[in-house]
Amino acid sequence: MIRVARYVGAGLAAALLVAGCSKPDTEAAGSAATAAPAGKKLSIGFFGFAKANSFAQATWAGIQEYAAANNAEATFLDSNFDGPTQVNQLQDAVTSKRYDVIIVQANDGTAMVNPVKQAVAAGIPTVIEFTPVGGKYDTADPQIPGTINIIDPPTVNGDGLAKLGTEACASIGAATGCKVAYFQGFANYPLDTARTDAAVKALKAGGASEVIANFVGGYTPDSGRTAMQNLLQAHPDVDVVIGSSQALEGATPLAAGKKITFVGNGGSTQAYDYVNKGTWYGVYSVPEKKSGAKAAELGLAKARGQSAPESTVVCTTLTTFNCLGTKTTLAGQTADYSD
Template sequence: MNSLRISGTVALTATALLLTGCGAADSTGSNGGTLKVAVLAASSQNGYNQAVYQGVQEAAAASGKKISLKLLDGQFDSNTQLSQLQNVTSTGDYDGVVVVPNDGVGLAAAFPLSRKIPVATVLNPVGPDINKMEPQVDGVVTTVGVPPTTAAEKQAEGVATYCADINPCNVVLLVGNLSTPLDVARRDAYKKVLGTHSNIKVVSTVEGQYDRDTSLKAISNVLQAHKDVNVILSNADQEAAGAQIALQNAGIKPSSIYLTGAGGTKDAVAAVRAGTWKAAYVNFPVSMGKAAMEQLVKAMDGGTAKAVVNADEVGATEPYATKETLAKTPDFTGEWNG
């Protein structure tokens, strides 16, 4: 979940794509009746961002309008994405922006925009408060997301329930990148909840960099020092997948501990259904991209966009997934591949 660096295997091409809905009517765009939208991915090589872009494309095609999309690759670099946002909002060539911020705090430096066009942000807000979904800067018209602290606290509460009868309950925190405000907020939320339980001991906090192999190495090192781990709590499914391999390599059955990730990849959903993982916090990136584009179209048409779209409510299953909750939606497999 942005710097939610979730890797993908299929790269998107940063090129313009014209989408025309059935029965399309001319819009009031600045490009000869076509609305031109820049889609700023944190990384166009990234599976999560690819899924968001898929949702944007689907909503554009269903809008009944002529919409041209231009995908830009932020390369997981805050300065690159900031420059891209400044460029597309100053040329007069674009009517709107959808952005998956790599660093929403730093991206606020682009505001106020040199040319006022609506911006929809996905996953992370733009502004100084990583937990405030309401627009914090003039120009952002909608945020599709949930406060990362709220989501992280929910994950940690599941751990606390599991640990209730274990003393000590040894927990490893596997966090993406502790140089970003998003992951610092998650880490702090984990520790806040777990710290209220005297039987829970956080024995190690390591970075997984949203990468399976990095997480495999990190957890392998942890298990050499701590052989009696009860919980591995991660904020990303690829990290939990790496932890699973590390456990297996160490002769530990993954289902014998509380292993949990976040993001809602198809592999993660399958692992929870099978009981290999105890839980996963599910994201719905395709549905989130759709919601962002739908609200952006409203704003480009001169209407009022919904300021906040709760990302936990746009999918087809409960976001805090366990084997029991997933049984209620047997057809749900996840919206993306990690």
């Protein structure tokens, strides 16, 4: 997932699975300013979570590679996880018409609505990547007409983490009476709130005897270590811990000698290693570098007068295992990035 992701990052909802990989073009999604002249080098502005975030760096790597191979250049505008800063950055870019394509990885999907609308109105092809922009966090459908959306809906991420968590309970013989702790990423962060609520609801529905969700694990090993220390003091009998992969990298050593397993959110090389060794049961692994490359591909296509799908669900389109990484499903897979 998401820091998601110092990210991150995240089974999929049945309706999305049935709906398929992507929605076809619509008149709104296909319309844009006059197509760029053939041979013109185009510019991409990437409004990512934070330059210091490993998940956003995976997105950035995909964008850069695709841009360099397709007569374009890209710039990372660093908001450092600050919603208002990101809003101001995008508004300034639209006013100056600095970029031919805009890719938005929103810190706050509600706050970014107006600047994204401004970008679309200015005729700038705008790609919403990973986090929905709008008031809904349970869909990959465009909430702003004219945008291209490559999304891992936060509620779907939460459901996937819960599915892995339920399986993790069974893997350690605690399918009944299983006590699960869910580490929130950020407190009062729209993406995290939607994901947490979905995960807690699905864990309870899946049979967890108790779900503890009042600890903030954050997106760094240090914050995860602190959360785990507090968790073990209050709930030494916990069976499964779910959180961002970065947080769990700090939490895991504290479980040595205890019958605790983990489910990470964010498919870094470190997370894959923990799963392959059996230390963690699983990880919700979004192919974020591929997602970044796809965002650049579709944004540039639209800028050059070509068609682009308005909606793509990352986990059903860019992976063969719906982002649900276990020792079995990750066999032969390579992580997109390292923490």
